[in-house]
Amino acid sequence: MTKDLSRPTKITIHEVAAAAGVSIKTVSRVIRDEPKASEATRQAVRDAIKRLGYVPNAFASAMSSGVTPVVGLLSSGLSEPSILRVGYEYRMSLQSGAFDILQAAGFGLALVRLSESDQAHDFSGLIGRVRRREVGGFLITSPLCDRAGLVQALQAAKVPFATISSAAELHDGPSVVANDREAMCAMTRLILQFGHRRIGFIRGNAGWRDAEHRYAGYADAITGxxxxxxxxxxxxxxxxxxxxxxxxxxxxxxxxxxxxxIASSDDIAAGVLAVAHERGMSLPTDLSVTGYDDIDMARKLWPALTTIRQPVEQMAGEAARRLMALMRPVRHSEPAGPAQVELRSELVLRDSLTSAPG
Structure with a gap:
């Protein structure tokens, strides 16, 4: 029988072990990111995997640990019009940041929409997904993490979860936030340095951590x-x-x-710019406008928007790391430090901010 040379030969774990000069068990440990291997050994295995083009069956490897290797990223139901069409780019950034970290560890990412049954007082529908091994844990973003009873229900059911942009007092598990208050205070101070004294502020959704912290930062700078x-x-x-x-x-x-x-988001700022243009105002001479998030649209507006870049991908990635530490503590050692991690945002200066008129 003639061998089909058009098909690439599948590289096996045995060949990787031979190329790296280690045992098959060591290769398996490195693939699973277990701690029992030196950094030099890990690098030798990674180099061999890359050189040979070996593709491990990460899903099967993760399943062997007894933990469902899928993380559910919660999203809101369609019955909530306030966020139905808003924040698509933000949510895509969350997905991308979490996916990169999870994929590298052999985990998958599933988008889980809260249905009406999931929103029952005990969240039995959501918890049932874990019981059926559809997912092994959840990433929960603002404002869903503030949903009454959700965090408590997951804790009572011993379901692993990590939150993004949740209030510090919400729970004592892994949580990742941005320094919204500090960043907005810095933006407001910058606007004051440009000579502005009558500075309007448009708040985000009442009660959301992000919105409340950004307004608090504005208030800090004004009163300061x-x-x-x-x-x-x-x-x-x-x-x-x-x-x-x-x-x-x-x-x-x-x-x-x-x-x-000052707008609490770039989407809000776009609405401000639209009204100013309709009124025939010269921007930014007559009116300076700033946003928050630095979504891709911010640089495409006219004038290009001065804003605050929130580290959304890094927030999601760090939350994913901490969630995996809960799900598989043997292979993913729990990060040291406080349960809630705060990442820093960055001011991005563009054309929509200038000195106050007169």
Missing amino acids: AGLPLDPALVFQGSFGFDAGRQGAQQLLALTPRPTAI
Whole structure:
């Protein structure tokens, strides 16, 4: 029988072990990211895997540990119009950041939408997914982590989970947040340095950690500069374009109107810019506008948006690492330090911010 040379020969773990000069068991340990191997040995195995093009069956390897190697990323049900069409890029960044870390460890990522049955008081539908081994644990983002009873139900059922952008007092398990308050305070101080004194602020969804911390940062900077915190300059909105439009219409109707408006998200800022353009304002000469998140749209707006870049991918990746430490503590040693980790955001200066007029 003639051998089919068109098909590539499948590299086996035996060949990797021979190329790296180690045992098959050691190769398996490195693939599974177990601690019983030196860094030099790990690197030799990784080099052999790369050189030979070996593709391990990561899913089967993870299943052998007795833990379902799939993490469920919770998303909201379609019945919540406030976030139905908002934040797609943010959610994609979360998915990408978590997926990269999980895939490298032989885990999969599943998007789990909270249905009406999942939202029962005991969240039995959600917990049932773990019992049926559809997923092994959950990543929960704001605002879902604030859903009444959710965290408590998962804790009672001993379901592993990690949260992203949750309040510090919500639970004592792994949680990753951004320094929203500090970052927004720094942005507001920068705007003050540009000479602005009437600075409007459009808030995100009431009660969400991100929104409350960003407003607190604005308030810190305003009061820290010895200025009154004028409620007329603050609009309670939500994280969306339409809220930005509504907030801009209200704030720009004031006499005197603000010379700068800080938006709690880039989507909100886009709504502000749209209203300003409709009013024939010269931007940023007549009005400076800033956002938060630095989604890709921010650089495409006119003028390009000064904003705050939130480390969304890193937040999701760190939360995934910490969740795996709960799910497989032998192979993924638990990170040292506090349960809640805070990552730093970065100010991004573009054309939408300039000195106050006059």
